Amino acid sequence: MEDMQLLVRPKPFLDESLESYLLRLAEANFIESYRLLSGAVKEWLLEQDHEAGGAFPLDLATANIWHARQSSSFRIRAFSLLEKLTDNEDLPLLALSLRHSAADFCGGYRALARGGVHIPRCFIRKSTIPVCPLCLSENIYIPQAWHYQAYTACVRHGVKLIDKCPSCGESLSYLESEMIGSCRCGYDLSLAQTIQADEKNILLGKLITCEETEFPGPLGYMSSISIRNAALLYYCIISSVNVEDELEVYESLLLAMDFYASWPFRFKEILSESFDKANEILIRPYNKTPISFAIGSCLPASTMIKGMRQEENFILSELFGCLKNIVENNPKSRVGNRGDMLLTIVEAAVLLRTTHEQIYLLLESGYLKAAGRIKIHQKVSPHEPTFYLRQVVELAESRMPSDFGVVATYLPHR
Template identity: 45%
Template structure:
């Protein structure tokens, strides 16, 4: 098999867009025909990799494959030989599985050195910018990101539906980058100007630099920006009926402009609400009963060091002040609520295994006596907040550490 036309990919192009252009410029009527020809050629090169190359464009990206993702990568490396591209050129366009997680177990994908929450990836209804298509007819990868709602280059709203027939746009299923299925040329559309905050958020996702005291804008790591936006959505908008594809978080920029005062005010409100509903002594109350899942949501976004994770730093500053404002007394107070081993590890910037060691060596004392044959469980509330915060302070704040080993391995 030989491809006579071998276009160069754009650095910000999606993998689906490049493979679609590759098939169309070589005269294939549909991607399925192109995929069938590629699969036949792959059978001659590597029969295992051939089965991992899908015939549907919307399934071609690596993150769609789970157990066969390694074979999908092998197939793409072989396809590169048909395009005369440099090694790993297609993989640089692909969304790969990431070993990192955001918050409480939110999976991530990886592209070009950036980790992105999987729930932020649009898999249906891929919008476009008509002005960008006029300049170069290819799909930008950032159009696939759910918080991206305006073109940061032209300051216009993205086009989600055809102005002529009203059909929802999705080039991975229509297999057309510049036209709707009804024949309308999307480059002729005149989108409305976008709000400044929406444009600023779009630029934030694309790595633009900002001189600002706003910690979201000031942080230059795109991965951290995605993590902060995910945390904001989970805390302020997420519900059972919400869909990440409908995500609009331009208000996040204004929210973080008043950081951490507004966050601390929310935490104080949570404390007041918990006190009104209190049914047991505070020194027998779990941390999650007062503050919910806030610690789990912000402990890894996806970094754990508080030098980078400014949200976790803001929470630890509040908890430290809470302990100072509630000194030890005969009757338990807010500083005596109970943390689980997982929550303790997050506060101490260490692992759960280290928390077990600290308990066994007597550095952390359980709030109640354990049964002889029962050990600590990861999610059982057992350590007083006061004790954990004091242990952290006694060993220095370690503001730049992503992980700290308090005790050596056995």
């Protein structure tokens, strides 16, 4: 196995998925399946680097780097070694892969990245991978976009993707069948009849794949696909969608387009309706009620993408404006009102666009005061309702941070 080489290196398509390229790589080198290719490669890797060989995936369905959690660095090393197995220039395996990203979405939803674009992991299809027959008739490969739940219509041909074989009715997944252009039954998928796609589905596909779109509202003028993905996920969160249910997510994404096309009007209505509903079922006084009782995850989820520039976060800017109006329209009085609802350290940090550490410093220095008594030597839990909304909004308005970076700094670190 020491002289193992992959003599033929097919040229990758720019938008091709890693799994698709691995199948074409095996075929170009006259290897019948990915399973045979991966078995040979794993055996060779074990001789070269035991850790990397142990992390190399045998199944195509779990081949991509993001599937490796604890051993992702070893898998990257394994693919790096595999890239050298050609006489020509190196293979593009790492460039085509999806990897874990530290840029979490909406306060805790895991992100994957490829080519500088981040996508929520929950937006990746889990089983069926639909195809565009017209694309397959031109070039037999699978674009990465076909793996995304939001991509249901081909943006090039304007037709619906098909998810079942027209001949046998089986759900399509090249990850399981290891066949790109045909079904297990042998049917040539490029011959399947196509149906014109709805314009909304085409536009949704463009939002997550094309930098330039004709979409109205903030998603149209935001060229960052990562930010659009974050905004789509945010709508799912505030709509209490089960992100593990693909059909529920897809239906929510279509509704999200109407939501952002009329931005910020529907958003303001939702917030107003949420506060009114909370008022009807309020049990404790406002000054003892967490704001999440009224608006759920609207506030912590408005971070959108960890590390994004403040001026790009149109959701948080609008949300802050709405909360500021609540405080101004409900002046301080003897009886608690909406302006006195409680924020956690997590929520205060989001609203002040800073870190949890900064919130603790502001608390210790007296710029923020806890709504209740804190025991000596006790550290407040990040998720415990601690600060009045009014106080946090007033601090944001009156105290300018010492810098204008991604994360605001109010006090020097100790």
